[in-house]
Amino acid sequence: MGRGTDSYRAFFILTKAHMTLKTTPLNAAHRAMGAKMVDFGGWDMPVNYGSQIDEHHQVRNDCGMFDVCHMRVVDAKGDGVRAFLCYLLANNADKLHMPGRALYSAMLRPDGHVIDDLIIYFMTEQWFRIVVNAGTADKDIAWMKEQAAKVAPQLTITSRDDLAMVAIQGPNARAKVWQVVPQTQAATEGLKNFQAADCGEYYVARTGYTGEDGFEVMLPKENVEAFWYALNKAGVKPIGLGARDTLRLEAGMNLYGQDMDESVGPLESGLAWTVDLQSERDFIGKAALLANPPSSKLVGLVLLDRGVLRGHQKVQTLHGEGEITSGSFSPTLEKSIALARVPNGVAVGDTVQVEIRDKLLNAKVVKYPFARNGKGLINLS
Numbered sequence: 001m002g003r004g005t006d007s008y009r010a011f012f013i014l015t016k017a018h019m020t021l022k023t024t025p026l027n028a029a030h031r032a033m034g035a036k037m038v039d040f041g042g043w044d045m046p047v048n049y050g051s052q053i054d055e056h057h058q059v060r061n062d063c064g065m066f067d068v069c070h071m072r073v074v075d076a077k078g079d080g081v082r083a084f085l086c087y088l089l090a091n092n093a094d095k096l097h098m099p100g101r102a103l104y105s106a107m108l109r110p111d112g113h114v115i116d117d118l119i120i121y122f123m124t125e126q127w128f129r130i131v132v133n134a135g136t137a138d139k140d141i142a143w144m145k146e147q148a149a150k151v152a153p154q155l156t157i158t159s160r161d162d163l164a165m166v167a168i169q170g171p172n173a174r175a176k177v178w179q180v181v182p183q184t185q186a187a188t189e190g191l192k193n194f195q196a197a198d199c200g201e202y203y204v205a206r207t208g209y210t211g212e213d214g215f216e217v218m219l220p221k222e223n224v225e226a227f228w229y230a231l232n233k234a235g236v237k238p239i240g241l242g243a244r245d246t247l248r249l250e251a252g253m254n255l256y257g258q259d260m261d262e263s264v265g266p267l268e269s270g271l272a273w274t275v276d277l278q279s280e281r282d283f284i285g286k287a288a289l290l291a292n293p294p295s296s297k298l299v300g301l302v303l304l305d306r307g308v309l310r311g312h313q314k315v316q317t318l319h320g321e322g323e324i325t326s327g328s329f330s331p332t333l334e335k336s337i338a339l340a341r342v343p344n345g346v347a348v349g350d351t352v353q354v355e356i357r358d359k360l361l362n363a364k365v366v367k368y369p370f371a372r373n374g375k376g377l378i379n380l381s
Contacts, residue, residue: 062171
């Protein structure tokens with residue numbers, strides 16, 4: 001899932017003197033741990049606590065924890081909430097019947113363009129939980145309420161500002177969580193990916209944004225700092241936004257505002273797997289998607305020459321021009337990688353050229369993800 005609002009680099013900007021940044025309940029903890037803090041879309045957030053590359057490898061090889069309290073938890077409740085979500089989202093909420101089961105989806109405009117990507121959890125037939133991106137939360141909730149007022153005015157859509165969220169990711173992440181909160185183990189050790197369990201104070205989901213195993217834990221805001229420090233005492237290191245970006249890029253996960261936004265649809269953003277066009281169910285944006293097949297698609301690139309791939313660099317192909325949406329150095333592959341939107345005719349294995357500082361450098365088109373579960377997945381031979 002694209003858990004951002006724009007390029008991380010675009011958000012690392014100087015704060016104007018009159019601007020008051022929003023803070024999470026972990027802000028003091030970040031500073032006590034020596035974090036370098038940055039303006040991330042109006043939030044005062046840690047970009048790193050030392051070496052960004054070390055933090056990246058820490059998650060791939062062991063585990064780390066991320067402050068994701070800036071993301072918004074929303075509860076949709078009432079009669080007909082399932083039918084409403086079936087209409088609101090491109091993916092099909094009818095897939096969810098077991099409590100705690102989760103679904104990743106895009107929420108679309110009538111023209112088929114992406115308002116946001118999000119995760120929904122089935123709680124009961126009267127209650128679904130939704131997690132939306134930080135920078136788009138107010139817009140998302142306003143859209144949900146506007147659509148509910150039209151077709152399901154009996155529903156309540158509530159921002160759970162009393163809840164905080166911490167992501168613990170990496171091959172040893174689940175064991176560390178059980179060490180810190182052993183009362184959650186019985187309910188969570190059998191969870192599969194995209195499943196969650198209500199453990200009283202803790203709502204524990206086997207989800208994440210790194211390509212590694214782990215949990216995302218929702219808990220009362222007033223208890224999150226103690227949870228954070230307990231994890232750290234158990235050996236879980238804090239990880240900043242910088243490593244979070246390279247981890248999600250290696251895992252081939254979209255970032256909202258960069259790999260997709262309100263100017264494009266999900267089918268040209270590598271999200272066809274999240275769009276249900278097969279069932280008879282109607283949803284906002286479906287007619288536009290069916291009427292306008294995409295002429296471009298999202299692919300992976302690995303740079304063959306020396307340089308660094310970055311967002312907005314132009315890509316020259318035999319089938320026309322494309323553009324990089326996300327690019328960075330991959331600590332796992334030790335190569336520069338990118339996601340790029342290119343014409344449909346471009347195929348895996350093709351060599352394309354990327355414009356970098358007035359030079360055309362060669363890159364190979366690959367099938368992403370680039371790395372997951374601690375291992376690189378790309379063979380350039």
